[in-house]
Amino acid sequence: MIRLIINRIFATILVLIGVSFVVFAALHFSPGDVARTILGLGATEERVQALRQELGLDRPLLIQYWDWMMALLRGDLGRSISLGVPVSEVIFDKIWASLLLMGASFFLTVSFGLLFAALSGGYHRSLMDRLITLLMLLLASLPPFWLGIVLLIIFGLKLRIFPISGVGAMADDATLYVVAMHLILPAVTTAASSLAVVARVTRSAFIDEMGEPYVQSARARGLSQRRIISIETMRNVLPSFVTIAGLQIGFLFSSALFSEIVFNWPGIGLQLYLGIVQRDFPVVQGCVLAIAIVFVVGNLLADILSIALDPRRRG
Amino acid sequence: MRLISILSNSKAYELLRTLQRDKSASTGLWLLIVFSIIVLFAPIIAPYGPNEAIPSLRLAPPGTPGHLLGLDHQGRDILSRIIHGTRLTVITAVTPVVIGALVALPLGLLAAWYERLGVLILRTMDVLFAFPMALLAILVTSSLGAGIINLLISLVIVLLPYYVRIVHQAAASQKALPYIEALRVSGTPVRTILFVELLPNVAPAAIVYGATVLGSIVVTAAGLSFLGLGVQPPLAEWGVMISEGRNVIFIAPHVAALPGAALTLFVIACNLLGDGIRDALDPRARATLSYQANLSK
Numbered sequence: 001m002i003r004l005i006i007n008r009i010f011a012t013i014l015v016l017i018g019v020s021f022v023v024f025a026a027l028h029f030s031p032g033d034v035a036r037t038i039l040g041l042g043a044t045e046e047r048v049q050a051l052r053q054e055l056g057l058d059r060p061l062l063i064q065y066w067d068w069m070m071a072l073l074r075g076d077l078g079r080s081i082s083l084g085v086p087v088s089e090v091i092f093d094k095i096w097a098s099l100l101l102m103g104a105s106f107f108l109t110v111s112f113g114l115l116f117a118a119l120s121g122g123y124h125r126s127l128m129d130r131l132i133t134l135l136m137l138l139l140a141s142l143p144p145f146w147l148g149i150v151l152l153i154i155f156g157l158k159l160r161i162f163p164i165s166g167v168g169a170m171a172d173d174a175t176l177y178v179v180a181m182h183l184i185l186p187a188v189t190t191a192a193s194s195l196a197v198v199a200r201v202t203r204s205a206f207i208d209e210m211g212e213p214y215v216q217s218a219r220a221r222g223l224s225q226r227r228i229i230s231i232e233t234m235r236n237v238l239p240s241f242v243t244i245a246g247l248q249i250g251f252l253f254s255s256a257l258f259s260e261i262v263f264n265w266p267g268i269g270l271q272l273y274l275g276i277v278q279r280d281f282p283v284v285q286g287c288v289l290a291i292a293i294v295f296v297v298g299n300l301l302a303d304i305l306s307i308a309l310d311p312r313r314r315g
Numbered sequence: 316m317r318l319i320s321i322l323s324n325s326k327a328y329e330l331l332r333t334l335q336r337d338k339s340a341s342t343g344l345w346l347l348i349v350f351s352i353i354v355l356f357a358p359i360i361a362p363y364g365p366n367e368a369i370p371s372l373r374l375a376p377p378g379t380p381g382h383l384l385g386l387d388h389q390g391r392d393i394l395s396r397i398i399h400g401t402r403l404t405v406i407t408a409v410t411p412v413v414i415g416a417l418v419a420l421p422l423g424l425l426a427a428w429y430e431r432l433g434v435l436i437l438r439t440m441d442v443l444f445a446f447p448m449a450l451l452a453i454l455v456t457s458s459l460g461a462g463i464i465n466l467l468i469s470l471v472i473v474l475l476p477y478y479v480r481i482v483h484q485a486a487a488s489q490k491a492l493p494y495i496e497a498l499r500v501s502g503t504p505v506r507t508i509l510f511v512e513l514l515p516n517v518a519p520a521a522i523v524y525g526a527t528v529l530g531s532i533v534v535t536a537a538g539l540s541f542l543g544l545g546v547q548p549p550l551a552e553w554g555v556m557i558s559e560g561r562n563v564i565f566i567a568p569h570v571a572a573l574p575g576a577a578l579t580l581f582v583i584a585c586n587l588l589g590d591g592i593r594d595a596l597d598p599r600a601r602a603t604l605s606y607q608a609n610l611s612k
Contacts, residue, residue, distance in 0.1 A: 011441075018442030026458040137339075141582040143534045145541045146557055146575030153568040254449035258538060262561070273542065276457045288446075288454050296445045 340591020
């Protein structure tokens with residue numbers, strides 16, 4: 001098991017190097033001159049050239065990448081064009097809001113995903129199973145940017161239960177209650193489709209387990225259906241549940257991006273969007289990199305957890 | 316394996332019949348047929364042009380006489396824009412799913428045949444896997460610039476790693492079979508083996524994946540347009556319409572809500588059909604079906 005995990009970690013490091021190159025190259029090959037963008041169209045050609053030299057844009061690509069990478073390892077991601085502060089500061093400032101949103105969404109995804117899966121898969125072909133399956137189809141198909149707007153209209157504008165902007169959640173004097181109220185709508189928006197996918201896949205796992213002989217025997221021993229679902233089969237469903245839940249991290253990131261924008265949630269996703277709108281390349285680069293790193297490391301952790309949970313791979 | 320033999324024996328007909336028996340899959344199929352008709356005849360069906368504006372009726376609610384779904388912030392008929400928007404929404408989702416498969420097939424086949432090249436190709440795909448789907452699409456479009464063509468390119472790139480991995484898996488399992496060995500021994504040129512013999516046997520796997528992923532690509536495509544990175548206003552596209560409606564949700568929520576409802580319905584249709592195709596071709600799902608059939612005997 002230890003060797004398997006070390007292999008995984010090694011592979012992850014290689015992937016991260018690849019990721020850094022893609023992020024670097026993507027904005028490098030983008031049409032238009034970065035120096036020109038920074039200085040604006042009014043700048044003279046000499047000033048643009050001078051800035052190109054200062055930024056090292058006139059040197060070979062691989063050398064630029066090396067320098068960028070070395071700076072990156074020191075935690076230096078360059079300076080934001082629009083904000084004038086180091087990008088690392090911007091990211092450090094915003095990442096907590098994003099991690100909070102991700103954490104809450106992930107919690108909703110796994111808890112409700114498992115709950116719905118057990119309620120539908122454990123009672124296969126019941127009315128409840130059918131209703132949950134239908135609900136999951138709807139949740140899986142809702143585009144997050146639209147679901148966010150609809151929730152905003154219903155619960156923010158019409159019913160006025162929840163605040164319509166997430167900014168207040170990060171105020172210094174925000175109490176736990178205030179934070180939670182701000183968090184609910186964005187977290188539900190982010191979690192919806194992942195929750196549905198987790199529920200659907202785990203439901204199949206439950207259905208498979210229900211056909212196993214040990215369940216028959218448990219039933220013969222007179223154990224209740226509830227006990228069979230929540231204790232007997234749960235253990236065997238967990239590995240596939242953890243795997244599918246781990247795979248959702250990526251989708252959660254994608255959805256979180258949209259809900260941050262819709263709910264004005266002051267996280268990395270919103271910052272990335274502002275960076276794109278303002279053509280602030282260092283910020284875009286930094287945000288994409290930060291999200292990719294958290295994503296890759298999250299996948300690694302999910303992988304290790306599922307190795308540890310699966311008796312066949314534990315070795 | 317089963318999945319491959321079903322389609323390669325040209326039993327698309329059998330697939331269709333299986334889908335027909337599957338109630339939710341046939342619902343999806345019918346919905347998609349209706350959407351296809353709307354795509355083909357949008358200008359005839361739509362009561363107004365997509366950019367025909369009646370400024371005096373700006374933001375009029377649904378039910379306004381002559382305008383079933385109301386009007387948007389520029390006084391354009393929302394129903395007409397939704398109908399016209401079907402075209403771009405379908406095009407921006409289906410095109411990358413098709414082109415992605417066409418690009419991934421040779422890549423996956425080559426990766427399975429030449430092992431060293433395969434390592435290179437698959438490791439590259441692993442790097443692309445490291446980005447959440449929407450993030451990679453955003454990175455590519457913000458680097459290439461907004462617009463429909465760049466949107467399509469970015470979605471193809473987003474799909475590639477998934478497609479290549481699936482084609483590679485299917486091709487690698489075929490490669491070990493005797494018929495390939497026989498072809499190799501008899502001196503058949505590699506390109507004939509790959510593109511004449513192997514291709515028809517791995518293509519179904521790619522097609523099935525394409526069908527199941529269509530729903531998420533629809534959402535991603537519309538999402539990029541929503542962010543201003545894809546289709547640009549004033550073109551009628553659902554993501555663009557939701558984005559425009561977002562500015563007026565305080566006074567006229569229907570402007571953003573209605574195109575999103577159309578989008579959701581379209582995604583539901585894609586997911587229903589995609590799940591149905593996967594279930595019909597997945598041996599495990601079939602096994603459960605026959606197991607249930609045995610129980611009911």
